[in-house]
Amino acid sequence: xxxxxxxxxxxxxxxxxxxxxxxxxxxxxxxxxxxxxxxxxxxxxxxxxxxxxxxxxxxxxxxxxxxxxxxxxxxxxxxxxxxxxxxxxxxxxxxxxxxxxxxxxxxxxxxxxxxxxxxxxxxxxxxxxxxxxxxxxxxxxxxxxxxxxxxxxxxxxxxxxxxxxxxxxxxxxxxxxxxxxxxxxxxxxxxxxxxxxxxxxxxxxxxxxxxxxxxxxxxxxxxxxxx
Amino acid sequence: xxxxxxxxxxxxxxxxxxxxxxxxxxxxxxxxxxxxxxxxxxxxxxxxxxxxxxxxxxxxxxxxxxxxxxxxxxxxxxxxxxxxxxxxxxxxxxxxxxxxxxxxxxxxxxxxxxxxxxxxxxxxxxxxxxxxxxxxxxxxxxxxxxxxxxxxxxxxxxxxxxxxxxxxxxxxxxxxxxxxxxxxxxxxxxxxxxxxxxxxxxxxxxxxxxxxxxxxxxxxxxxxxxxxxxxxxxxxxxxxxxxxxxxxxxxxxxxxxxxxxxxxxxxxxxxxxxxxxxxxxxxxxxxxxxxxxxxxxxxxxxxxxxxxxxxxxxxxxxxxxxxxxxxxxxxxxxxxxxxxxxxxxxxxxxxxxxxxxxxxxxxxxxxxxxxxxxxxxxxxxxxxxxxxxxxxxxxxxxxxxxxxxxxxxxxxxxxxxxxxxxxxxxxxxxxxxxxxxxxxxxxxxxxxxxxxxxxxxxxxxxxxxxxxxxxxxxxxxxxxxxxxxxxxxxxxxxxxxxxxxxxxxxxxxxxxxxxxxxxxxxxxxxxxxxxxxxxxxxxxxxxxxxxxxxxxxxxxx
Numbered sequence: 001x002x003x004x005x006x007x008x009x010x011x012x013x014x015x016x017x018x019x020x021x022x023x024x025x026x027x028x029x030x031x032x033x034x035x036x037x038x039x040x041x042x043x044x045x046x047x048x049x050x051x052x053x054x055x056x057x058x059x060x061x062x063x064x065x066x067x068x069x070x071x072x073x074x075x076x077x078x079x080x081x082x083x084x085x086x087x088x089x090x091x092x093x094x095x096x097x098x099x100x101x102x103x104x105x106x107x108x109x110x111x112x113x114x115x116x117x118x119x120x121x122x123x124x125x126x127x128x129x130x131x132x133x134x135x136x137x138x139x140x141x142x143x144x145x146x147x148x149x150x151x152x153x154x155x156x157x158x159x160x161x162x163x164x165x166x167x168x169x170x171x172x173x174x175x176x177x178x179x180x181x182x183x184x185x186x187x188x189x190x191x192x193x194x195x196x197x198x199x200x201x202x203x204x205x206x207x208x209x210x211x212x213x214x215x216x217x218x219x220x221x222x223x224x225x226x227x
Numbered sequence: 228x229x230x231x232x233x234x235x236x237x238x239x240x241x242x243x244x245x246x247x248x249x250x251x252x253x254x255x256x257x258x259x260x261x262x263x264x265x266x267x268x269x270x271x272x273x274x275x276x277x278x279x280x281x282x283x284x285x286x287x288x289x290x291x292x293x294x295x296x297x298x299x300x301x302x303x304x305x306x307x308x309x310x311x312x313x314x315x316x317x318x319x320x321x322x323x324x325x326x327x328x329x330x331x332x333x334x335x336x337x338x339x340x341x342x343x344x345x346x347x348x349x350x351x352x353x354x355x356x357x358x359x360x361x362x363x364x365x366x367x368x369x370x371x372x373x374x375x376x377x378x379x380x381x382x383x384x385x386x387x388x389x390x391x392x393x394x395x396x397x398x399x400x401x402x403x404x405x406x407x408x409x410x411x412x413x414x415x416x417x418x419x420x421x422x423x424x425x426x427x428x429x430x431x432x433x434x435x436x437x438x439x440x441x442x443x444x445x446x447x448x449x450x451x452x453x454x455x456x457x458x459x460x461x462x463x464x465x466x467x468x469x470x471x472x473x474x475x476x477x478x479x480x481x482x483x484x485x486x487x488x489x490x491x492x493x494x495x496x497x498x499x500x501x502x503x504x505x506x507x508x509x510x511x512x513x514x515x516x517x518x519x520x521x522x523x524x525x526x527x528x529x530x531x532x533x534x535x536x537x538x539x540x541x542x543x544x545x546x547x548x549x550x551x552x553x554x555x556x557x558x559x560x561x562x563x564x565x566x567x568x569x570x571x572x573x574x575x576x577x578x579x580x581x582x583x584x585x586x587x588x589x590x591x592x593x594x595x596x597x598x599x600x601x602x603x604x605x606x607x608x609x610x611x612x613x614x615x616x617x618x619x620x621x622x623x624x625x626x627x628x629x630x631x632x633x634x635x636x637x638x639x640x641x642x643x644x645x646x647x648x649x650x651x652x653x654x655x656x657x658x659x660x661x662x663x664x665x666x667x668x669x670x671x672x673x674x675x676x677x678x679x680x681x682x683x684x685x686x687x688x689x690x691x692x693x694x695x696x697x698x699x700x701x702x703x704x705x706x707x708x709x710x711x712x713x714x715x716x717x718x719x720x721x722x723x724x725x726x727x728x729x730x731x732x733x734x735x736x737x738x739x740x741x742x743x744x745x746x747x748x749x750x751x752x753x754x755x756x757x758x759x760x761x762x763x764x765x766x767x768x769x770x771x772x773x774x775x776x777x778x779x780x781x782x783x784x
């Protein structure tokens with residue numbers, strides 16, 4: 001019985017890693033499509049998103065089965081409940097990556113990308129997602145904390161991009177629509193960063209059993225908005 | 228074991244106790260019953276005698292209250308019709324007719340009769356003895372006797388006490404017995420089973436253990452040997468080697484795989500935790516569904532080839548073997564080869580296109596007389612360029628194959644440099660470049676033609692890529708263990724990013740100007756291969772817009 005439980009737990013772990021890898025794939029391809037406008041990357045991103053949705057359901061079923069049949073306690077229960085929360089964050093990352101892919105054609109044509117810090121934002125977001133998955137794989141607290149710190153970088157970059165876009169809009173009136181789309185994309189990256197941060201927090205929770213206290217100002221920046 | 232012994236001992240004790248009680252009860256009760264019947268018959272005899280002699284008046288002497296005469300026994304006198312005439316315990320008027328009683332009936336018929344009757348609770352039994360008197364009336368004497376049940380009830384307390392004692396004794400004894408059996412077994416030295424001194428019943432067991440131990444030892448040694456061989460093979464592989472089970476958990480890996488995937492022990496977890504690249508995941512999921520899978524992946528700027536084979540047991544996949552090959556070098560070589568082919572075709576095609584173009588114009592016939600000479604010259608020049616190129620390619624493939632058809636001899640590099648500079652003076656004059664040859668006699672053993680080619684190419688480059696009014700210094704000097712040839716120019720220099728690659732065939736820093744500058748793009752490649760052939764060290768230092776210094780360090784063997 002225990003043996004089966006252990007096997008199911010390790011299966012859960014593997015499935016989560018796979019789902020995380022799919023998230024990395026989705027966002028990397030979304031960024032590639034945004035910058036290089038390669039049709040192949042778009043398909044790969046959308047494909048990864050479909051797989052992410054399927055994985056979410058699979059993992060959810062597995063978690064519920066684990067809870068019902070094995071009634072885990074202590075750390076095992078934390079791992080299962082953290083997994084349940086993590087998959088919804090991962091699923092959102094996948095959705096936002098495919099959202100970026102959908103808006104990207106309207107932005108890239110106008111060639112406004114190079115003038116803003118959106119590339120840096122994309123890179124920072126990819127890095128956060130990668131590292132949050134890495135922290136889960138290695139069950140490493142240090143990496144998880146690093147991800148949480150990195151969220152500030154993405155948030156700052158978002159503010160920077162926003163200011164740059166405002167400046168562009170006031171200077172060139174014709175491009176306003178494309179620039180607004182770009183702002184949406186920037187917001188998506190910012191949200192992806194938040195989700196990656198959430199994943200890192202769940203990693204911390206499943207290791208230590210304690211929730212990280214969110215600073216007050218953080219609450220307001222993640223609430224509402226687009227996404 | 229203790230429990231089992233205890234239970235069986237207790238059962239034995241209880242059975243023995245029950246059997247003993249039953250036996251004693253059966254025998255004694257029967258004996259006592261006979262005794263009572265005998266006494267009853269005697270008493271009845273005496274009473275009958277007295278009654279015959281004294282008549283009914285005899286009963287008057289009975290004191291009903293004390294019942295002395297009759298003792299504990301009940302005496303009843305019944306006439307021949309069954310009517311009770313006297314009873315020592317009850318009022319006669321209340322008693323019914325006794326003619327239907329067994330003992331009375333028998334006595335009327337046979338002179339005497341006996342019967343036994345049990346009370347409703349079975350706790351008491353009445354024994355009746357009846358005797359017929361001479362006048363036909365019946366005298367009956369009855370006495371009460373305890374039944375087996377009553378006696379047993381009376382003995383219950385002592386029996387329970389005995390049972391309790393037996394229980395305690397059994398408990399203690401069975402514990403001691405089982406301890407006596409088990410202790411030698413626990414103390415067995417299983418390392419050397421034959422050396423144990425215990426009771427003989429254990430000897431077959433010990434022999435069996437000894438046999439088994441030997442078999443296990445042999446199997447273990449065999450397994451160790453195989454494991455060692457396996458490790459030796461896998462550890463010496465430069466390829467990463469992984470064995471995984473059907474749940475993607477790592478079973479075995481070699482140190483090459485450990486380095487490639489950065490596996491940190493304990494590594495009994497899923498292999499996907501160590502590498503989650505899309506290609507890797509694809510290979511793993513394919514192979515676990517039973518398909519042989521192959522793919523390439525890029526990880527940290529190195530290319531790997533993945534080859535995975537499923538492992539079957541009874542037609543179901545129980546795991547997979549994954550081999551990871553580092554193909555970075557191969558990929559690089561492939562890329563260079565592709566580049567080389569493309570370059571060669573380009574270099575060959577350019578002059579041929581010119582030749583073909585001029586020839587076409589002349590074929591059409593609408594070329595002026597004067598132009599024919601010009602066109603012919605151009606065709607001749609391009610053809611010469613092609614010949615030089617093909618010659619260079621031949622030279623380089625000779626150097627490549629190390630099959631040089633020339634003899635090695637003593638060559639004075641200073642003299643050789645002087646000769647080469649002399650040949651290039653005309654070229655140098657065009658750009659107003661001055662040559663300085665510094666040094667003295669410096670002899671090495673080598674192939675004159677190749678060395679000349681190397682120096683020519685270096686000096687030629689120093690002119691081609693020099694600025695107007697520049698200088699080229701050629702330093703030939705003898706060092707402790709060889710000769711150094713240094714060619715220094717004041718030219719355009721080579722950017723750092725290209726410095727590694729200029730010795731490659733057909734590599735050009737500025738591809739668009741290759742035709743203007745001339746050359747085949749093989750010059751430095753020939754220098755490199757010539758240096759390799761002579762076991763010389765080749766080095767290059769260059770600063771953009773300042774100049775380039777190429778040093779060849781020959782060593783005297």
